[in-house]
Amino acid sequence: MSLNKSNLKNLFAEIVKIFKAKGIEEAELDASLILMRQLGFTKTQLYSKDDYIPDYNQMRKIDYWVWKRAEGCPIQYLLGKAEFMGLSIKVQDFTLIPRSDTEILVEEVLKRASEKGYKTGLDVGTGSGAIAVSLAYYNKNIEMTASDISEKALIIAAQNVKDYKTNVKLVKSDLFENIEGRFDFIVSNPPYIKTGVIPGLDKKIKNYEPLGALDGGEDGLKFYRKITAASLTYLNKKGMLAYEIGFDQGEAVRDILEASGFKDVEIKKDLAGLDRVAIGFL
Numbered sequence: 236m237s238l239n240k241s242n243l244k245n246l247f248a249e250i251v252k253i254f255k256a257k258g259i260e261e262a263e264l265d266a267s268l269i270l271m272r273q274l275g276f277t278k279t280q281l282y283s284k285d286d287y288i289p290d291y292n293q294m295r296k297i298d299y300w301v302w303k304r305a306e307g308c309p310i311q312y313l314l315g316k317a318e319f320m321g322l323s324i325k326v327q328d329f330t331l332i333p334r335s336d337t338e339i340l341v342e343e344v345l346k347r348a349s350e351k352g353y354k355t356g357l358d359v360g361t362g363s364g365a366i367a368v369s370l371a372y373y374n375k376n377i378e379m380t381a382s383d384i385s386e387k388a389l390i391i392a393a394q395n396v397k398d399y400k401t402n403v404k405l406v407k408s409d410l411f412e413n414i415e416g417r418f419d420f421i422v423s424n425p426p427y428i429k430t431g432v433i434p435g436l437d438k439k440i441k442n443y444e445p446l447g448a449l450d451g452g453e454d455g456l457k458f459y460r461k462i463t464a465a466s467l468t469y470l471n472k473k474g475m476l477a478y479e480i481g482f483d484q485g486e487a488v489r490d491i492l493e494a495s496g497f498k499d500v501e502i503k504k505d506l507a508g509l510d511r512v513a514i515g516f517l
Contacts, residue, residue, distance in 0.1 A: 242286050259305070300313055317333050317365075319333040320338055322399060333363060344422050344475075347420070359411070367379040367396075368395045368403060382413070417470060417474075422477045423477075425458035425478065426449050429452075454487075455481060459484075463491050463495045466495075476497060480511065488502075496517065497517060501513070
């Protein structure tokens with residue numbers, strides 16, 4: 236792919252046309268974001284400098300980003316950031332992109348932490364740190380520990396912790412392997428997609444996001460079983476375990492929680508009316 240060298244108005248229109256032909260839903264937004272980043276323009280400048288003609292180096296970079304996006308690379312990976320809970324969270328292709336659905340999990344945990352006076356929390360499989368950072372940012376009384384098996388992911392998480400000056404301790408750990416102490420609550424957005432479903436996922440997910448953060452085993456429930464069983468050792472009395480879950484996993488995760496002794500289990504739905512969060516208490 237090679238864009239025609241032209242003024243900004245025509246260039247924008249050409250990029251939008253390419254993106255729409257590729258089925259990219261937010262073609263105008265993504266075109267704007269790419270041009271703003273590569274030209275160093277604000278949104279106002281982008282729409283007020285119709286006659287601006289990018290130089291050779293700018294065109295080369297724009298060309299590459301447009302090609303990557305058209306091939307399916309998520310815009311968040313190109314920009315190196317994603318919006319989550321009103322925060323700008325750094326991401327790379329070895330961390331999952333935090334999604335708006337996960338905000339429901341964070342909001343539910345914040346609500347319960349406030350109601351019950353929880354002070355300490357553990358985020359298992361933190362990735363970019365989006366959940367842990369958001370919790371500690373919006374409730375300054377919470378001390379978070381966040382774990383991940385990926386050193387690369389923890390480097391990105393550390394940048395997000397620093398950006399928002401949050402009280403989050405990062406630990407390299409395969410689930411609970413290197414975790415010490417007990418916590419008032421444990422939260423996790425574990426891999427929960429069935430292994431057999433992954434080949435049929437949208438290419439922007441299966442080709443770009445880390446498969447290790449998606450694959451939940453044959454029935455998608457492997458990590459719920461592991462984390463739930465282990466959490467009994469790491470939760471304080473009357474502690475809470477909160478998960479993001481798949482749209483059809485509510486009753487299965489409820490059974491896993493109740494079988495381990497969790498009570499008052501609740502399944503919360505997202506804005507589409509689908510299962511999204513499971514919460515249980517000791």
